Amino acid sequence: MKVMWILDFLPPxxxxxxxxxxxASGSWAVSLLAALPKEGLGLVxxxxxxxxxxxxxxxIDGVSYLGLPAGDRSALEHALAEEKPDLVQLFxxxxxxxxxxxxxxxxxxxxxxxxxxxxxxxxxxxxxxPPRFLRxxxxxxxxxxxxxxxxxxxxxxxxxxxxxxxRAVLAKARHILGRTDWDKAYCARYAPEAEYHHLPEIxxxxxxQGGWQRQNAQPHRLFVSQGNVPLKGLHRAIEALPALAQRWxxxxxxxxxxxxxxxxxxxxxxxxxLAEYPGYLDSLARRLGVHDRIHYTGVLSAEEMRGQxxxxxxxxxxxxxxxxxxxxxxxxxxxxxxxxxxVGGVPSMLSxxxxxxxxxxxxxxxxxxxxxxxxxxALAEEKAAAAQRRALAVHDPKAVAGTxxxxxxxxxxxx
Numbered sequence: 264m265k266v267m268w269i270l271d272f273l274p275p276x277x278x279x280x281x282x283x284x285x286x287a288s289g290s291w292a293v294s295l296l297a298a299l300p301k302e303g304l305g306l307v308x309x310x311x312x313x314x315x316x317x318x319x320x321x322x323i324d325g326v327s328y329l330g331l332p333a334g335d336r337s338a339l340e341h342a343l344a345e346e347k348p349d350l351v352q353l354f355x356x357x358x359x360x361x362x363x364x365x366x367x368x369x370x371x372x373x374x375x376x377x378x379x380x381x382x383x384x385x386x387x388x389x390x391x392x393p394p395r396f397l398r399x400x401x402x403x404x405x406x407x408x409x410x411x412x413x414x415x416x417x418x419x420x421x422x423x424x425x426x427x428x429x430r431a432v433l434a435k436a437r438h439i440l441g442r443t444d445w446d447k448a449y450c451a452r453y454a455p456e457a458e459y460h461h462l463p464e465i466x467x468x469x470x471x472q473g474g475w476q477r478q479n480a481q482p483h484r485l486f487v488s489q490g491n492v493p494l495k496g497l498h499r500a501i502e503a504l505p506a507l508a509q510r511w512x513x514x515x516x517x518x519x520x521x522x523x524x525x526x527x528x529x530x531x532x533x534x535x536x537l538a539e540y541p542g543y544l545d546s547l548a549r550r551l552g553v554h555d556r557i558h559y560t561g562v563l564s565a566e567e568m569r570g571q572x573x574x575x576x577x578x579x580x581x582x583x584x585x586x587x588x589x590x591x592x593x594x595x596x597x598x599x600x601x602x603x604x605x606v607g608g609v610p611s612m613l614s615x616x617x618x619x620x621x622x623x624x625x626x627x628x629x630x631x632x633x634x635x636x637x638x639x640x641a642l643a644e645e646k647a648a649a650a651q652r653r654a655l656a657v658h659d660p661k662a663v664a665g666t667x668x669x670x671x672x673x674x675x676x677x678x
Contacts (some may be wrong), residue, residue, distance in 0.1 A: 443608025475598035485520020617650035
């Protein structure tokens with residue numbers, strides 16, 4: 264049985280063999296690869312990368328890696344014709360090569376794996392922000408592109424464009440691999456002919472160690488794992504800080520990522536204008552008087568992320584939409600109490616008996632969810648323990664790998 268994975272990143276082992284810096288993305292695929300048995304399964308990992316100018320091939324620990332230049336359809340067609348896989352597992356739906364695979368190969372032998380859903384992410388990109396963020400600003404858009412950034416409107420439009428490609432891919436799919444009730448319903452709308460298969464994700468190994476204990480956490484410390492993209496809703500967390508700080512004066516918010524650019528009071532307005540969303544976050548925090556309560560950690564490794572979970576009294580997911588956020592799964596495995604926006608697929612991961620769910624658009628709901636955990640520490644720990652038990656079962660590497668292997672056998676000719 265030969266299975267070819269189609270990826271939009273170079274796996275770390277392949278990057279290192281090619282002398283390239285490993286990418287931070289794709290942990291879900293790397294964890295899945297590590298859990299799968301290599302005997303009896305001929306795996307070929309085919310990756311597109313802008314860092315490659317010609318196809319490259321390596322065999323590492325019994326797995327074949329094939330690197331293709333980004334945007335090279337003919338190289339993909341050649342690889343499929345040469346490898347003749349029994350099954351192609353396509354990671355992601357919004358890239359050009361996703362459509363190429365389904366146009367080139369028999370759709371009955373292609374398993375489309377939902378990563379995120381670009382269309383809904385674009386639709387909700389600016390939720391909770393002032394209307395001015397959706398106005399056309401030609402000068403700012405040009406300057407932002409030239410300095411490596413995007414305005415909120417440009418981010419929204421880019422994802423909405425990918426969403427159109429995504430829906431076209433789903434319309435051709437015959438087998439879809441997803442994780443939540445939300446992505447299942449979305450796929451049923453745009454891929455009514457396809458068969459939906461459920462498969463949880465495997466998290467990064469370090470988080471299965473658990474380890475959160477209240478006595479080692481800092482009281483009233485919140486942790487948000489991503490805040491640079493408006494979709495992740497950091498503005499909502501900042502808006503909730505005054506109410507939380509009024510009741511708990513030692514409230515602090517830690518955010519994984521880099522702080523807004525700041526070159527001092529004189530240049531601050533210019534940088535706030537150009538770095539649109541980070542500038543808005545900084546202005547909002549200063550206006551609400553909570554600027555000194557927000558701490559940015561920089562980019563975190565898996566071990567450093569776990570360290571932030573262990574120090575926090577509460578992990579906060581304040582996104583406008585998510586399918587199955589890895590950060591929530593990792594937080595649940597670690598055992599930290601969780602407050603999460605009840606959007607997209609989140610309710611498929613966390614129930615009210617395992618954490619606090621809230622409507623991110625409802626005034627005061629985020630602060631209320633956090634307050635419910637902080638006001639009753641015993642209940643918070645009880646919910647966190649239930650969440651941890653569920654996460655250990657759902658994200659069990661052996662069980663996930665076994666489910667996928669069984670599906671491979673069912674879909675591959677001859678089993």
